Amino acid sequence: xxxxxxxxxxxxxxHEGGISCVAWGHGLVVTGSADEAVHSYEVSGAxxxxxxxxxxxxxxxxxxxxxxxxxxxxxxxxxxxIRVWNLxxxxxxxxxxxxxxxxxxxxxxxxxxxxAGSMGGISLWDAASGSKxxxxxxxxxxxxxxxxxxxxxxLLAAGAEDGGVHRVAKMEAHAVADSRAVLxxxxxxxxxxxxxxxxxxx
Numbered sequence: 001x002x003x004x005x006x007x008x009x010x011x012x013x014x015h016e017g018g019i020s021c022v023a024w025g026h027g028l029v030v031t032g033s034a035d036e037a038v039h040s041y042e043v044s045g046a047x048x049x050x051x052x053x054x055x056x057x058x059x060x061x062x063x064x065x066x067x068x069x070x071x072x073x074x075x076x077x078x079x080x081x082i083r084v085w086n087l088x089x090x091x092x093x094x095x096x097x098x099x100x101x102x103x104x105x106x107x108x109x110x111x112x113x114x115x116a117g118s119m120g121g122i123s124l125w126d127a128a129s130g131s132k133x134x135x136x137x138x139x140x141x142x143x144x145x146x147x148x149x150x151x152x153x154x155l156l157a158a159g160a161e162d163g164g165v166h167r168v169a170k171m172e173a174h175a176v177a178d179s180r181a182v183l184x185x186x187x188x189x190x191x192x193x194x195x196x197x198x199x200x201x202x
Contacts, residue, residue, distance in 0.1 A: 014039060014050075017060070023073070025066030028087060030073050032061030038075045040087055052090030056083055063104050067111035068151060072127070074114050076105040082116055084127050096130045098123065104146035108153045115156055117144025122158050138166045157183045 017035035024030070028051060029041045038054035038061055059078035066073045071087040082096040082105060096114065104117035113133070114125040120141045124134040138144060142162040149156055158166045167183005 014041070020060065020062060021064045023064045023066045025068065025073070026071045026087060028066070030064045030066055030087070032064040032075050032077075034060035036060060036077065038064060038073070038083075038085070040073070040090070052085075052087070054083070054085050054090060054092070056092060056095070057081060062102070063146070065105050065107045067107040068109040070111040072107065072111035074105050074107050074127070076102040076116055082114055082125065084111075084114060094127060094130050096125050098125070101143065104144060104158070106147040106149045106156070108149050109151060110153065113149070113153075115147045115149060117147050117158055117160075119143055122147055122156065124156075138164075140164070155183060 014031060017033045019031050019033050021032040022029060027042060029043055030038065032038050036055070036057045036059060039050055040052045040054070042049050042051050054075070057075065057077035057079050061075050061077045063076040064073060066087070072093070073085045073087050075083050075085070080098055080100055080102060082098050082102060083092060084094040085091070086093050098116050099118060101118045102116045106115040107113070107127070112127050114127050115122050116125065121135060121137040122144055123132055124136070125131065126133055138158055138160055140160060140162055142160045144158045144160050146159045147156065155167060160166065165183070
């Protein structure tokens with residue numbers, strides 16, 4: 001027998017544009033939108049209240065991520081910028097110029113590393129200084145659309161528009177525009193696996 005679920009809380013008109021991404025952490029829901037804004041909401045029972053409006057992106061937000069162990073979020077947008085936010089204060093910690101394309105974004109559990117997808121790979125950035133620490137290839141020139149870092153911070157994965165999942169580093173997996181996903185070893189940056197199976201973007 002199927003179980004039916006219904007929303008226990010809703011926030012209408014949460015953004016002025018369509019919501020393109022959402023992440024959860026530290027009792028907050030963080031959303032990003034085509035309206036260029038990032039919002040954080042406190043959720044308590046049937047009640048949702050906006051806590052912060054995080055502004056500064058100049059084009060639509062494509063991805064948001066929340067660090068597991070610290071109250072830090074990251075957002076990526078079509079303006080080629082990654083912004084790292086303090087979720088306690090709603091203030092901007094850092095802005096990173098990540099080049100012409102940035103889609104998926106992920107944060108290490110300690111909030112120290114930002115991973116962002118681009119054409120053909122993923123870049124890793126130091127979330128304190130904004131310096132690039134690694135560039136990881138997925139072995140394809142397709143766009144990496146999403147990224148994830150494992151709960152222990154050891155694996156990095158990516159998904160691409162080629163339908164593949166890629167383990168990019170012993171850190172986690174990313175989704176790319178070539179319908180593959182890739183898995184990497186975070187410590188060495190060595191690509192461990194490429195997964196196929198999607199008929200379209202991963």
